[in-house]
Amino acid sequence: MKQKILIKNTTVVNEGKSVLADVLLSDGFIQQIGTINIEPNYKVIDGTGKHLFPGIIDGQVHFRDPGLTHKGDLYTESKAAIAGGVTSFIDMPNTVPNILTVESLKEKYEIASKKSLANYSFFLGVNGENIDAIIKTDTSQFIGVSDDGLYFTKKGNLLADNPETMEKLFANCKSIIAIHSEKEEIIEHNEKAFREKYGDDIPAKFHPIIRSTEGCYEATKRAIELAKKHNARLHILHLTTEAETHLFQNDIPLQEKKITTEVSVHHLWFSDKDYERLGMLIKWNPAIKTEEDKDGLLKALLDDKIDIITTDHAPHTLEEKQQPYFQSMSGAPMVQHSLNCMLEFYKQDLISLEKIVEKMCHNPAILYNITNRGFIRKGYYADLTLVDLNNQWTVAKDNLLYKCAWSPLEGTTFHTKIIQTFVNGKLIYDHGIFQENSFGMPIEFSNK
Template sequence: MKKTLIKNAMVVNDGHIQQLDVLIEGQFIAAVGTIPSIDGLEVVDATGLYLMPGVIDGQVHFRDPGLTHKGDIATESRAAVAGGTTSYIDMPNTRPNVLSMPLLEEKYALAAQKSLANFGFFLGVNGDNLDEVLQTDTSSLLAVSDDGLYFTKKGNLLADNPETLEKLFAGCPAIIAIHSEKEQLVEENEERYRAQYGDNVPIECHPLIRSEQACFEATERAIALANRHSARLHILHLTTAAETALFRNDIPLTKKRITTEVSVHHLWFNDQDYARLGTRIKWNPAIKTEQDRQGLMQALLDDRIDFITTDHAPHTEEEKDQPYFQSMSGAPMVQHSLNIMLEFYRQGVISLEKIVEKMSHNPATFYRMSKRGFIREGYYADMVLFDLNQPWTVSKDNILYKCGWSPLEGTELHSQVVSTWVNGHLAYHQGVFDDTQLGLPLVVEQAAR
């Protein structure tokens, strides 16, 4: 069994930063503390570097199967690992949409052959398969979700179908993760701006079309319905300061029935960036105002927002560089999410301890991931070693996404991932990958919450 000793790292974990050693034996963390070097150990000198649990990204679209010209599990998981992400949860809007247990199992089998990072998947749910989902034993599932399914067919947004949503809340004990916008309001706004501009609607209108009202009213209604049934509702990729007032921070995460997340791009960009980046930052829900950006960050810091995701959604440059209505929504982010949060740390906005809580601890706790998300003895050795003083600039030369571009191109970042371990395996080190061992499926703990 291979043994690796990481010496003298500044370990960020469980709300503390301490200089410690970490011993890896096989897939697991064997010891944390002051550990002497002995024969047979591979020693990593981490003096001056920081070690944290691997990032767990609770929302990605890796496009596999069916849309692999944009990205696939192999390419996007490598980009994730290079950015310090050791586990991810992929959404159901691949082709075919993952609307049955056999299709879900096929996706797990595909990832087992291709994914450098650990992997998990949501089961898709909409009006067409609602009864099947209600008859399914969901105890081993991470969650059920409608995210991205609205691209397949109009009417697939659960937030826009209160009768379907209420039936799901009443009969499904699993976490129900939804995309929260009112489609009717979005369509009305589209028609208003189309009447004014024709097909050449300026991208600056995107947050006015996918408006604060469309988000707030959908989220408010979904929460009311979930509370009626004591359901476990999770609102994906929150975008407005107004919505943050709908969530609690007076109870611990393990006691919450209503939860939410924020994606890094909604913390990084605001609506003034459309003039510079155009459709490259067209996401659904939309990037909104600076006030919203600041409100989201404040809610993250005060625990109304529970964790951070990327909503990583690659498209080709040709698919993005289209007029407003033709340009596809979404962009790649998973390689750069930790770096973005470390920029906020350098600016004094957020602590390292809080970053780890929101990117590692809380996703693992919320989704009941067995032995993940913390640097603890007996846990999987999913860890990332990073240097806070290693500037670099995002460019075509260092982007690892299959689509080959990023909305961050030209951005100077001041921290860099040095090494990433996935299940004790050094999967990435200073620009070099080792894919001789692949990631594992994320296992849900079965204990009742």
């Protein structure tokens, strides 16, 4: 008889409620939720005093595979994700090669099937030059298109900065268009002014002044105008300013929104006060901005103007980070600690558990039309994470799972711990130990 997993007596946090229940997993799926009697073929997990969350769906990561695997790869970073309660992720196209064609997308799926312990999907990259091909491609083949990170490889590629290519894409592309929204013209103007004053050695604290609020706001405003004009399906990635939050609506359900947005955990966690302490380690694009922006982003998240939380997990080696301003790579690893960070806000009474689950699990599934994940529902994939809300530990080098082996959170004490993670019904992560030989699946989605 096939073994089933019974999680007994746990607080299930799901769809706006936290309810004490048992959850039975069978053949990869959730079979039953309620009061369930123990049978001989059940592996029983005692969930007493613990909270069960749907596995997190991280809508924006850079796992660096293929081609940049000295920074991270689909094996190492998916392990870190699972230890953080993330069971599914959507990876960005700025790998080597860039994922700009359906053929390279297929190759990436192939690599993931052999390396990723979590479930996966991938954006098809759009860089301004492949728009005609993208328009012709059947949207059922990719979860969305994105320009994120591609501006690193070729100047002028920043899609949000090129009105003509944006217009063409928005007028013709029927899938989700996920945009990195910053105005290059403004950034370049500011870079020039700072370079004249400081040379190469611009202190990190000027990063949010160079990659300014104005640069973000202008790009987001224009993208929204274009999307409205063409009735396109626009998603603005990693919002960073309070000013931009007012450009989004909260008076319609997510299912009906044509324009959506997200916040990345680091923009809720860090502010300009942290540049002094962490320098280039928290250099991100778009930049970490002010304390007021950080508070404004959390408010917009609670008000439903911001729809989902992502990590934008973007590992670089320490050496690549610890460089003068213009050479220092932007981005940092976050995927192992996103849930811990959000639960710290819960501990401080800033957000409820149910809201965290809505923004990290339910809404990414709704936003990306993911058919059978993101909720604890009978018949859905058993992607789950069991959390101890009263467990103190400190982030340190020896508990990091990233290939790059550093985190801007080193030294941070969390008061919650992810103790077990289930992917497709299997207990993949159990108190620090992984089941290594079980790979995730492609995320199923229905592109309308």
